[in-house]
Amino acid sequence: MASLQAPMYAHMRSGQNISLAESVPPEIMHMIDPYWYQWPPMEPMWFGIIGFVITVLGIMSLSGNxxxxxxxxxxxxxxxPSNMFVVNLAFSDFCMMFTMFPPVVLNGFYGTWIMGPFMCELYGLFGSLFGCVSIWSMTLIAYDRYCVIVKGMARKPLTVTSAVVRLLIVWLICGIWALLPLFGWNRYVPEGNMTACGTDYFAKDWWNRSYIIVYSMWVYFTPLLTIIFSYYHIMKAVAAHEKAMREQAKKMNVASLRNSEADKSKAIEIKLAKVALTTIALWFFAWTPYTIINYSGIFESMHLSPLSTICGSVFAKANAVCNPIVYGLSHPRYKLVLKEKMPCLACGKEEPVTDSRTMATTEISESAA
Incomplete structure (x- = not known):
């Protein structure tokens, strides 16, 4: 450990001409993809900036979630039952930042990955697992909103048991995908500025390339298509509802029917759908750059620099900050409870909750009984 008494980028101050990949400790040299040997070490300033940003994001994410x-x-x-998906999303985001940001900050101080091969693999595994669980949690939220708004009373009510089963399936499948690189289908390696680890998207053989392609179908494209399907039909149902309300109001010769209890309930559900849509949109803009980086690596379609790849990784982790902010600002019942339990954090105008039964799928069913 004597070599770690000073930052690893000290060679830059002494004028040594070595590459970024050659600055790593000897025990992880075998994990470095040859692609990174063409790049000189990054300026220490960038390590400081990235460390500061990820620290701020980490503190915000941990406290918010x-x-x-x-x-x-x-x-x-x-x-x-519906809010179990929200709690699961907050839990996976909390775990992702808890396991991600301290190593990035520590390794950034030394200018390279100093935590050894095993911790590199563990870091990559946690990032894959919690990132995958987060997107599927948001997919479950979107589909649940679809069932509430589009299917309405015709759907089978969501129960605690069915919600738990769905979450267990998500954790199981995401866990399998995260473990596969440890058993030879691709691998976790240092990437970017060598302060973080992820899948080897510069692997030249199609066996390892196929992992990223097939995994992206599960963790990116399938959820995206499910979300698009859900929200397309949600917006379609909302438009039809609005049209029907206008026509009914015209027949009854009144300005609006929005004072009816049913319409108030629908309005609350529509607002919650917008919350989920906003959250998923933020996830899309956060993870799309990193997906592009992975595909650019396996198809060699873009000259990726260490700075651009680590920024893509940090940008993806920033999504863990957005979710608690979105739900905290937009969920009326959440704000009421927050004001009661943590009045120092509550802000903004208090919104009346017309019918609390609309806040969950099963409770809507009960209100129709």
Whole structure:
């Protein structure tokens, strides 16, 4: 450990002419893809900037997602089957930042990955697992909104058991995908500026390339298509509902029917759908650059620099900050409970919750009984 008493980018100050890949400790040299040997070490300034940004994001994500988990689990009104997906999303985002940002900051101080091969593989595994669970949690939220708004009373009510089963399936499949690189289908290696680890998207053989292609179908394209399907039909149903309301109001010769209880319930569900859509849109813009980086690597279609790849990785992790902010600002019941339990954090105009039964799928069914 004597070699770690000073930052690893000290060779830059001494004028040594070595590549970025050659600055790593000897025990992980075998993990470095030959692609990175063409790049000189990054300027120390960039390590400081990235470390500062990821620290701010990490603190915001950990505190924000912890508050979401606490509020949703401590309030009886929020402990509904639908909101289990929200809690699971906050939990996976919390775990992702808890395991991701401290190593990036520590390794950034030394200018390279100093935590050894095993921790590199563990870092890559956690990033893959929690990132995958997050997107599928948001997919479940989108599909649940689709069932509530589009199918309405015709759907089978979501129960605690069915919600738990769905989440267990997501964790199981995501866990299998995250473990596969440890058993020879692709591998986890240092990437970018050598302060983080991920899948080897510069592998030249199609066996390893196929992992990224097939995995992206599960973790990116399939959820994306499911989300598009859900929200297309949600918006279609909303438009039809609005048209029907206008026609009914015209027949009754009144300005609006929006004071009816059914319409108020629908309005709340539509607002919650917008919350989910906003969250998923933020995820899309956060993870798309990293997906492009992976595909650019396996198809050699873009000259990727260490700075661009590590920025893509940090940008993806920033999504873990957005989710608690979106739900905290847009969920009326959440804000009411937050004001009650943590008044110092509550802000903004309090919104009346017309019918609390519309806040969960099963409770809507009960309101129709």
């Amino acid at each position: 912890f508050i979401v988990m606490y509020i949703f689990t401590s309030s009886k009104a929020l402990r509904t």
